[in-house]
Amino acid sequence: MLCVLAPAFGQTVSVIKAPYLLWVTDTEAIIMWExxxxRQARVTISPEGGGTAVVVDVTPATVVAQAVCTGLAPGTRYTFSVSTTGTPSQTLGTGGFLTDSPGPREMTIxxxxxxxxxxxxxxxxxxxxxxxxxxxxxxxxxxMTNGTDASQWNTQLFTPGKDMLRFAPxxxxxxxxESNSPNIRKYLPYPxxxxxxxxxxxxxxxxxxxGNAFxxxxxxxxxFTPGSPQYIWFNGVLASSAFRNSTWRILCCHYPAYSVGWEGYDGDANMRTYLVPLMEQHGIDLYMKGHTHSYERGYLNGVTHIINGGGAAGNETWGRNWxxxxxxxxxxxxxxxxxxxxKLEFRCYDFGNKLYDKFTLQKGVPFxxxxxxxxxxGPKSGPVGKQTIxxxxxxxxxxxxxxRIGIEERRSEDGFWTPTPIMYRAGQEITLPVDFKSSGTYHVIAQALDAxxxxxxxxxxxxIVIQ
Ligand SMILES: [Fe+2]
Incomplete structure (x- = not known):
């Protein structure tokens, strides 16, 4: 088959998707390209510090090719190169990665x-x-905008992401x-x-x-409601020794259970009802999600909820619910x-590349x-208008x-819970405005937030009765 697949002299191919890392474990890396x-191809994986290279020859069945490279050493930095094996050989792309070293260690995600x-x-x-x-x-x-459109996998993911995807899975x-498209399993067939x-x-x-994260x-x-295959599978994962023996437990799911960034959308009710209680019960540390094109962070019953949806799409409307x-x-x-x-340190950077948010979680140290x-x-009963607390x-x-303060009964209408931009010393009195916009009986609520x-x-x- 080699002579059939090998290109004729001088016959090069166009690279549609530069070689990208799909999956890296302690001893295995899966590299794909299109x-x-x-074309028959050869993947050469070399330890950065020197040593014997791992060579994998691939005879793809389709233009989308995959090389499963095994026998790698844990905790080792490798470079890789993918080339056609015809004459002349054509380099399709290069990259590098770090194999996992299971257990506690430093790592950046x-x-x-x-x-x-x-x-x-x-x-x-x-x-x-x-x-x-x-x-x-x-x-x-x-x-991408529409996962059923194969061209968008290139224009919105693999082309603008090629220099990321060749250095990190x-x-x-x-x-x-992604529209539940067959393209998901075609281009990102996670094992x-x-x-x-x-x-x-x-x-x-x-x-x-x-490392020590799962x-x-x-x-x-x-x-993902009870009885569904995904729900059953998820419960099996939560009971697994791999999950239970991990130090850090991070769950990623596109839909948020709670969201304040879109007016009229407060998150997914099924996530809140069926999955969040399991996350709380089984010690999920971080629940990472998107969908809302915002950054949001909250802490609820042991789980830190993060919306990390500001990757490219534009800003949208603004609502506040939680x-x-x-x-x-x-x-x-x-x-x-x-x-x-x-120790887990989390940092969010905004589009000016400035640090927008940071927090630290430490096992064994109470949150x-x-x-x-x-x-x-406090405010007094009286007419509609501004008072102070x-x-x-x-x-x-x-x-x-x-x-931060708010009027409890108006919290779905007022954008009230923006924390003060500056911090005040303990014991220092701080006076903040309260705006009673309509008549009614209200309670003003307030809380303190640390660094x-x-x-x-x-x-x-x-x-407080406002007339
Ligand atoms: Fe979405």
Whole structure:
């Protein structure tokens, strides 16, 4: 077959998708590419520090080619090169990766989401992200405008993402814009890592391990209600030793359970009802999602909820629904997770490449929330219009806190819970405006937030009658 597939002298192929990393474990890497004609190829994987190269010869059945490279050494940086094996040999592309070293160690993980539509924005974001040298990318879905259009996989993903995808495998939790297309399994055929996944959905939901972290990728385009194959599979994953023995448990799913970034959309009710309780019960640390083209962060019952949907698509409308979300903005952004053993540092960068949000999780250290602030002087009953509330953090010296306030009964109408931009010393009184826009009986609520935006319980005023 070699002589049939080998190109004639001088007959080169066009590279449609430059060689990209689909999957990297401690001993295996899966590399894929696409050319305009089927060609036999050779993948050469060389340890950066020197040593014996691994060579894999591939006879593709289609123009989309895949090389499964096994026998790699854990914790090793490799470079790779993909070339046709005809005469002359043509280099199709090069790249590099780090094999996993299971167990506690330092590692950097990139996060992108909703990179569809505006390729220039995606290119800028992924170029900046790669300067952090992530060994793995998490993508929370919506890779392109319409996943059934094969050309968009090139124009919106593989072409603007080629210099990212050749240096880090990207694991995707697929979104609604991939349209549940067969192109998903054609171009991103993630291996089956757990049993119990029906054939037609393999690669749509899957798991991966890296260092001491365990990742679960769900596909919110498939049913995940009780009794559904995905729900049953998910429960099996939660009971698995691989999940239970991991230090960090990160779940990626395109649909958010809670969202404040889109007016009229507060998140997916089925996610809230069926999956969030399982996440809380089984110790999911981070629930990473997209869909809303924003960045949002909240902490609820042990789970940190992150919307990382600012990968390329434009800003949209603005709504606010869930007071536990403490950081939110309709920004283009990417995020970087640094794990070092029991410590996880999360950073979100905006489209000016400025740090927008950061927080740290530490295993074995309680996620201590601030104490509740005190209302020193509250608003009074009276006419419609503006009043003030004076707050104080009760603790002594040493801490600095932000505050945010709102009118409990108007929280779905008022954009009230923006934290104060600056932090105030504990014990310092801070006076903030309260705007009663219509008559009624109201309670003003307030909370304190620490440097990581960890929020206290709400303090609630007496009833205020506005006429
Ligand atoms: Fe979406």
């Amino acid at each position: 050319t305009n004609a089927v 990139g996060v992108l989401g909703d990179t569809q539509e505006l390729a220039a924005n995606f290119l800028l974001n992924n170029t900046r992200l790669m300067k952090h040298k992530p060994e793995l990318i998490l993508h929370v879905g919506d890779l 990207m694991y995707v939790s697929f979104g609604n814009h 089956e890592t757990m049993t119990g996944n029906p054939v037609d959905s393999r690669g749509h939901w899957y798991t991966a391990s890296r 990742f679960i990728f769900l596909d919110s385009q498939y049913a 007071p536990f979300i403490v950081r939110y903005d309709l920004i283009l952004q990417y995020s970087v997770i640094k794990i070092n053993g029991d 201590t929330l601030p104490g509740t602030p005190v209302i020193v002087r 004076t707050l104080k953090y009760p603790a002594g010296e040493g801490g600095r806190f932000r505050y 990581q935006y960890r929020a206290s319980d709400w303090v609630r005023s007496e009833a």
